[in-house]
Amino acid sequence: MDVRTVGVEEELLLVDPDSGEPRALSAAVLASAGREGGVGQEVFEAELQREQLEFATLPQASMSDLADEIVRWRAEAARHAARLGGAVAALATSPLPVSPSLAAGERYGWMAEEFGLTTQEQLTCGCHVHVSVGSDEEGVAVLDRIRPWLSVLVAISANSPFWQGRDSGYASYRSRVWGRWPSAGPVELFGSADRYHEQVSAMVGTGALRDRGMIYFDARLSATYPTVEVRVADVCLDPATTVLIATLVRGLVETAAREWRAGLPPVPHGVGLLRLASWRAGRSGMEEQLIHPLTMRPRPAADVVGALVGHVRDALEDAGDVPLVEEAVAALPETGNGARFQRDVVKRTGSLREVVAACVRRTCGG
Numbered sequence: 001m002d003v004r005t006v007g008v009e010e011e012l013l014l015v016d017p018d019s020g021e022p023r024a025l026s027a028a029v030l031a032s033a034g035r036e037g038g039v040g041q042e043v044f045e046a047e048l049q050r051e052q053l054e055f056a057t058l059p060q061a062s063m064s065d066l067a068d069e070i071v072r073w074r075a076e077a078a079r080h081a082a083r084l085g086g087a088v089a090a091l092a093t094s095p096l097p098v099s100p101s102l103a104a105g106e107r108y109g110w111m112a113e114e115f116g117l118t119t120q121e122q123l124t125c126g127c128h129v130h131v132s133v134g135s136d137e138e139g140v141a142v143l144d145r146i147r148p149w150l151s152v153l154v155a156i157s158a159n160s161p162f163w164q165g166r167d168s169g170y171a172s173y174r175s176r177v178w179g180r181w182p183s184a185g186p187v188e189l190f191g192s193a194d195r196y197h198e199q200v201s202a203m204v205g206t207g208a209l210r211d212r213g214m215i216y217f218d219a220r221l222s223a224t225y226p227t228v229e230v231r232v233a234d235v236c237l238d239p240a241t242t243v244l245i246a247t248l249v250r251g252l253v254e255t256a257a258r259e260w261r262a263g264l265p266p267v268p269h270g271v272g273l274l275r276l277a278s279w280r281a282g283r284s285g286m287e288e289q290l291i292h293p294l295t296m297r298p299r300p301a302a303d304v305v306g307a308l309v310g311h312v313r314d315a316l317e318d319a320g321d322v323p324l325v326e327e328a329v330a331a332l333p334e335t336g337n338g339a340r341f342q343r344d345v346v347k348r349t350g351s352l353r354e355v356v357a358a359c360v361r362r363t364c365g366g
């Protein structure tokens with residue numbers, strides 16, 4: 001059967017390979033890629049801060065092809081950074097203290113003026129997953145039905161335990177920092193594409209948001225592509241974890257679309273409960289209990305991940321993704337996520353600089 005295509009956007013941290021401190025190299029890296037021309041010129045983009053770099057894959061039906069692209073573009077980013085005496089790390093926040101430097105442009109200048117310290121401090125790197133949908137109506141039906149499950153993706157991807165040189169106490173502190181934007185986080189049920197677009201127009205109409213690009217919902221309709229865009233994940237340390245997140249998101253989208261076609265209603269959890277589930281996932285990651293998406297009661301993280309896999313199993317089977325997901329999920333208790341890896345390095349070395357060095361190696365599969 002035909003399967004939905006998936007694309008991934010990853011934001012990477014640009015760092016000094018010796019000190020581990022973030023470096024404002026994005027413009028130089030983009031210039032390096034531009035001089036070579038080819039597809040790489042179109043893949044990389046600047047982000048809010050000059051210490052980060054974004055790339056986007058092409059839409060892929062095969063998760064193997066998606067994995068190859070992620071590895072390829074991480075390696076290309078690393079190559080261009082190395083030319084400039086830098087390195088790239090798939091870190092969702094900088095373990096070491098940093099004063100970010102805003103990228104050039106009218107849009108970013110407006111954000112700095114409007115949002116003040118929120119913009120100045122916002123050096124976070126996420127992973128956004130795009131999954132194709134047939135129409136806005138299908139897309140909004142998907143958004144309504146995947147809401148309870150998104151917190152589980154936060155826990156699996158958690159890769160930001162450190163902030164400004166300190167352990168934050170969170171597995172995903174990025175998710176807390178990102179939540180400072182006024183349009184970020186979980187949203188209510190929409191019920192129809194018309195209602196979704198009315199809400200977005202009303203939010204932009206307040207003047208608090210510059211445009212539709214600043215609709216930072218946990219999941220939204222893409223303004224550029226015929227996709228649902230899920231935006232909750234930290235950038236994952238290992239490329240394989242990114243592929244796991246993308247596979248689960250495709251499973252969620254397909255499962256939700258089938259429920260909609262079958263006339264099954266979405267789970268009517270309120271935004272307050274969804275925020276609590278997201279907070280718990282960011283706080284605990286995979287190390288403690290999470291909030292079960294259906295019962296909204298605490299359960300061991302492994303049980304909640306298992307519930308997610310069970311929820312999307314039919315879609316995974318039809319796409320041929322069950323072996324990939326089962327192998328990756330079975331390894332989670334032993335390997336953990338990026339947050340556990342970072343804390344393990346600190347326990348072993350006592351050095352946040354060593355954390356960055358180790359993550360630079362892991363970013364490209366080392």
